[in-house]
Amino acid sequence: MKILTHPTCQDHQVPEGHPERPQRLSSLLDHLERTGFAQDHAILHAPKADTEDILRAHPSHYLSELEKLSPTEGINPVDPDTWMSPDSYAAACIAAGATCAGVDLLLSDQEKRVFCAVRPPGHHAERSGAMGFCLFNSVAIGALRALEHPDIHRVAILDFDVHHANGTVDIFMDQPEVLVCSTFQHPHYPNRLFDIAAPNIINSPLPAGSGSFEFRQAIEKDWMPALERHQPNLILVSAGFDAHAHDPLANLNLFEDDYDWVTRIIVAAANQFAQGRVLSTLEGGYDLEALCNSVTAHLDALVVQG
Numbered sequence: 001m002k003i004l005t006h007p008t009c010q011d012h013q014v015p016e017g018h019p020e021r022p023q024r025l026s027s028l029l030d031h032l033e034r035t036g037f038a039q040d041h042a043i044l045h046a047p048k049a050d051t052e053d054i055l056r057a058h059p060s061h062y063l064s065e066l067e068k069l070s071p072t073e074g075i076n077p078v079d080p081d082t083w084m085s086p087d088s089y090a091a092a093c094i095a096a097g098a099t100c101a102g103v104d105l106l107l108s109d110q111e112k113r114v115f116c117a118v119r120p121p122g123h124h125a126e127r128s129g130a131m132g133f134c135l136f137n138s139v140a141i142g143a144l145r146a147l148e149h150p151d152i153h154r155v156a157i158l159d160f161d162v163h164h165a166n167g168t169v170d171i172f173m174d175q176p177e178v179l180v181c182s183t184f185q186h187p188h189y190p191n192r193l194f195d196i197a198a199p200n201i202i203n204s205p206l207p208a209g210s211g212s213f214e215f216r217q218a219i220e221k222d223w224m225p226a227l228e229r230h231q232p233n234l235i236l237v238s239a240g241f242d243a244h245a246h247d248p249l250a251n252l253n254l255f256e257d258d259y260d261w262v263t264r265i266i267v268a269a270a271n272q273f274a275q276g277r278v279l280s281t282l283e284g285g286y287d288l289e290a291l292c293n294s295v296t297a298h299l300d301a302l303v304v305q306g
Contacts, residue, residue: 001303004046004098005117012120013085019286020133025119031292046098053100056144057137057171062128078130092135099142099281106277107149113302116281123238123283126170139238139281140171146234156232160262161240161283162250166192169201176200179230181223185250202226211253227269235270235278241285241294249286256297263301
């Protein structure tokens with residue numbers, strides 16, 4: 001297993017008190033060092049995504065708009081929740097580049113599992129709009145790169161972040177070769193595209209206060225039959241850990257055992273349909289201790305089920 005990251009991802013700055021802060025990534029990487037995970041699994045510098053890769057998911061005018069909003073100093077708002085500092089555009093390109101490089105590792109048979117420890121997150125970025133801390137939809141960019149490979153005909157994107165994957169749905173709702181499954185608290189931010197009806201879009205809303213039982217029931221009822229039907233050649237994961245009971249931004253009640261469980265479900269599906277190939281990229285998770293422990297449970301399950 002390889003972990004892809006880059007110091008520039010920590011240089012993306014946000015206002016004081018903003019939950020999507022650089023410490024999310026620095027704390028996680030320190031935790032992986034302390035626990036010995038980083039000694040057993042190589043941590044590599046992720047490259048920037050090529051513009052060609054980003055343009056598969058986002059139009060050129062959107063890239064131009066973000067470049068214009070990128071400040072030479074200080075921070076600029078993109079929307080009420082999303083900000084850019086001088087290094088933010090580069091960090092977003094690296095977050096997208098990590099998924100592309102990870103896809104290449106998987107499809108060249110060099111690895112079976114890749115985790116992208118990057119920020120800013122991506123799954124709220126719609127085709128032509130930044131929102132929810134997200135600039136580029138990294139997981140979508142990785143999926144579209146994979147579909148350029150002659151042996152990849154169907155991809156699944158599985159998203160267990162507490163917030164709905166509106167951006168990923170926006171990009172793929174008319175592309176049946178990409179299955180998008182999302183569990184999320186509802187009603188809750190972003191309240192967009194959660195009611196899209198398409199065979200390849202599986203939305204699993206969970207009311208506030210839901211915990212392990214409701215989450216696991218939704219996965220078994222919604223995701224597993226969809227994966228059986230779709231039979232993806234590759235599985236990508238939008239790995240958000242803000243459904244944890246200790247997370248400050250929402251009101252679901254998951255714990256580390258739930259992230260272990262859902263990861264084992266994902267790996268089993270990958271072993272059945274996708275030659276075991278799973279790429280996971282970090283999305284949400286804002287309580288630092290819960291984030292570190294939950295990511296560890298996720299990575300341990302990815303590795304153990306080789």
